[in-house]
Amino acid sequence: MFQDLLPLALWVADAEGRVVRWSLAARDLLGHTPEQMVGQDANRVLVPEESREPADRLTRKVRSGAAVVARLPVRHRDGTLVELEMWHCPVADARGRTGVLTMAAETASVGRLRAAPAALEGLKGLEVLEGLFAQSPTGLALLGSDLRFLRVNEALARMDGVPVAEHVGRRVREVVPGGGALESVMREVLDRGEAVVDRRHTAAGSAGPGQQRTWSCSYAPLLGDGGRRVGVIASLIDVTEGQRAHREAEQARRRLALLAEAGTQMGSTLDLTQTAQEVVRVLVPRLADSADVQLLEEAVAPDETAASAHGVVRRTAAAFTDPAAPADGLAVGMTFQVPPGSVYEQVIGAGRPMKLYLTDIGPLIPAPGADRLRDYLRARVGSARLVPLVARGTVLGAVVVTRTRDREPFDDQDALLIDELVARAALNIDNARMYGRERDAALTLQRSLMNPSLPTVSGLELTGRYLPAGDHEVGGDWFDAVALSGDRIALVIGDVMGHGIHAAAVMGQLRTAVRTLARRDTPPDQVLRFLDAAVADLGDNEMATCLYAVHDPLTGRCLISRAGHPPPVVADERGAVAFLDGPAGPPLGVGGQDCEIQQVFLPPHSLLAAYTDGLIETRGTDLDEGMRRLAQALRHPGHPLEQVCDELLAQVMPEVADDDVAVLLARALPR
Structure with missing residues (x-):
């Protein structure tokens, strides 16, 4: 095929002009390997001194949002100059700034270009490079002023999960899930004549249902005779993995920040109640929609009363962000008996945290007249975890954390973070408990002396x-x-x-x-x-x-x-x-x-x-x-x-x- 005879070089430069991607075809055409080019200033290495000024003007124009077709001499690695037909398009770099995507073919190798579709006749300076769409790994599309597809490449067809032929003549919304929003962006590009770079779009990918993918979409107007806007050029890059890695890194950063903050916020005093309240403030609302700190009476009560308080827990601190939560059943200071045989008793006995299910929630609210609270928890809670407060081998109570159905359930990383925070809280609570006992003993001794x-x-x-x-x-x-x-x-x-x-x-x-x-x-x-x-x-x-x-x-x-x-x-x-x-x-x-x-x-x-x-x-x-x-x-x-x-x-x-x-x-x- 003709496109196999026309090598198409591709490279990408970031907002500072440094090469971040260099294709093998670019190596074959210009002699520079990817290892030699990545990190280099593209214009300094490739553009001869006498062409530096027009190249800089071209770069500024692309970064302002325009897609530009140009013919420039480019320096080969051996020092010779190669005349190239190039198409430049704005794309987002790794930091969200505007970089430049360049596709190029050797002018001497460009013979006869495929006849452009009638809808694109007269485009200003258009010399569509043969093989451009076929060889680009980036999803590319040309759309007319009515925002119907005129041409797409195989890379975009794979992204959409729709063959190339079934794109042509159809609107974006007819092909792409959520395409109505994309059409609105492209209509804005046409109306204003300004490019839009790195608009993120998430939808089901072609791999199957439930497989969400995210694309970085950039759009630039196509100009015809007299500067008339006759269509839109679209480029799409699949950034799902990068987005996922960025999201996971951001979540890890937030978790580390929360742990660091917890170290300064929890245990700032040796007051038992205030320490429990600090635990709640750390957990809610960033990590959970509710947190309920419940201490065993026998663990915190004086020795002479501990025996009579076996199995009784007292709500020491609590926070519920959901306005529908019934306040009368969540009052701080309430006590109740741990139900025998319940999940709560299992967690207290084993000292190990546990994920809660809807069937576990009811028995955790054994107090008479708590039906309204039980109904609320069953209806609104989407995810819950029960974590024992264990310090120095002693179970002091437990913390119940929940998320409503409006929020994503706790994942494994959330569970690890919650367990770590509660473990730290347990030590702070135990310090406050022991200090309180020592203070009471010292005060009693002092008063007696x-x-x-x-x-x-x-x-x-x-x-x-x-x-x-x-x-x-x-x-x-x-x-x-x-x-x-x-x-x-x-x-x-x-x-x-x-x-x-x-x-x-x-x-x-x-x-x-x-x-x-x-x-x-x-x-x-x-x-x-x-x-x-x-x-x-x-x-x-x-x-x-x-x-x-x-x-x-x-x-x-x-x-x-x-x-x-x-x-x-x-x-x-x-x-x-x-x-x-x-x-x-x-x-x-x-x-x-x-x-x-x-x-x-x-x-x-x-x-x-x-x-x-x-x-x-x-x-x-x-x-x-x-x-x-x-x-x-x-x-x-x-x-x-x-x-x-x-x-x-x-x-x-x-x-x-x-x-x-x-x-x-x-x-x-x-x-």
């Missing part, structure tokens, strides 16, 4: 406060007052380094030691020396600060010693404020304690305020600013003492406390 009630004594009015750092931190701050002989009273406030049960236990030991030393009438500096030795005996890493004072109501004299503790402040009845001068001394446990005894007088109605450093020190806040606020808060010492204490905490305490706080106030009474 530190009696918050202060004695009624002559000469002083007393009040104090202890505030943990937020709802989840219990430390070793404490205060106390001990009645001594001669109506004197010992005042003490201290701060053990660290938090939790250990800090509370050390605090209890120091409080007991102080009371013992005080009742022996030990001077303040000696009390701190004994405490320093006691803390050192507890270990190298133990440390505490302490202030110890003895007040004599008969003289108004107050003797004070400090070990690394912040200075107390005295406010007289007029509101004049002064901090105690002098060195604080090293903290307890450091050794070499050489505390000084400082003396201050407390006239009637004056106020002594002692505190731990958590009151005035926070990250990012200047210490002087904290002391200034404290002094300002004591400008009205004549207010009721409880009110003074509350106002002090309200004005001085930071919004977000980094440490626990103890405050001890003593006001001198008239003699």
Whole structure:
């Protein structure tokens, strides 16, 4: 056949002009192999210097959307020039930008062209290359102004699953599924005279039903005499595999991003309920349409009540994006018994996730009056998964995730991602659970060791406060007052380094030691020396600060010693404020304690305020600013003492406390 005698070269350049495809026919015609050409600047390698300017103009015209036929000399690999008849068409490159598809044949080899169809007579500059349609691997079609096929190649016929002859004379919508939308695009190309590049079209492929394929379609107007638009040239490239790979890569990127985000969002606190809510926020709506976190009561309840809560789960957090979901059956805090023999019991028992089917959904909602919820789940849920919360070998509960019928079901990758997120959530929930138990134990221990009630004594009015750092931190701050002989009273406030049960236990030991030393009438500096030795005996890493004072109501004299503790402040009845001068001394446990005894007088109605450093020190806040606020808060010492204490905490305490706080106030009474 004649077309076999007319080699047709094909190459594709991206938007930057670099070759991304080089056919074997191009190698035979111009001598350059695909390995030599891919990645090269096409114009720099192929176009001689004297033809560079018209070649650049041609390239710009194609990238603006026009299909161009031209005759240009092209450089062979051996340096000789080859005159080529070329057809250039805009196509999309890998990044969606406009590149150039070039098909070419040697001018000397072009003999007599096949007579063009009557409908195409007079096309401006048209020299249709013999063999163009037959040899191109790209789907190509010529359509007249009525958008009926005039000519198609075998590549396009294979894409459509319709023989070449059955295309000619028919409209696109009569041949291609969804062709009406394609016709609208081509009509726009004809009306505006502007090319459309890389319009994606997805439909059933010729391989059979259910085999969806995606094509990148580009259209350019065909110009006749006087620039009249007489038809459309269409090129189609099957991008199904590339599209699928891109989609899978994008899904993998989103999954990795979700895992990274989950690492920062989940477990941001050690609050059990908030941690469960964070799990829900990570899953919904990006990965699921609903997420329901249900914790076993026996796993999170106190030990003394766990036995009575066997098999009971509590909804701790939930989110349902579907507005049709019945809110009354999905309330957070609801409890129900795991149905014996149900899928739920199997998952809890085995600790392995499971895909749920419609028949599994009903038994998961055993509560009386939940028929409306069961009906909703059966009607709306298209895919569901039940994943146990397992941490350190213990099943803490389960998470139920669903997608509605409007969304694609969970695939295997979705299931793996959900299981991984729930596994991470289980560790965070278990951390919160264990921390909550430790905090409760520390708080119980602290309350048992530190009696918050202060004695009624002559000469002083007393009040104090202890505030943990937020709802989840219990430390070793404490205060106390001990009645001594001669109506004197010992005042003490201290701060053990660290938090939790250990800090509370050390605090209890120091409080007991102080009371013992005080009742022996030990001077303040000696009390701190004994405490320093006691803390050192507890270990190298133990440390505490302490202030110890003895007040004599008969003289108004107050003797004070400090070990690394912040200075107390005295406010007289007029509101004049002064901090105690002098060195604080090293903290307890450091050794070499050489505390000084400082003396201050407390006239009637004056106020002594002692505190731990958590009151005035926070990250990012200047210490002087904290002391200034404290002094300002004591400008009205004549207010009721409880009110003074509350106002002090309200004005001085930071919004977000980094440490626990103890405050001890003593006001001198008239003699």
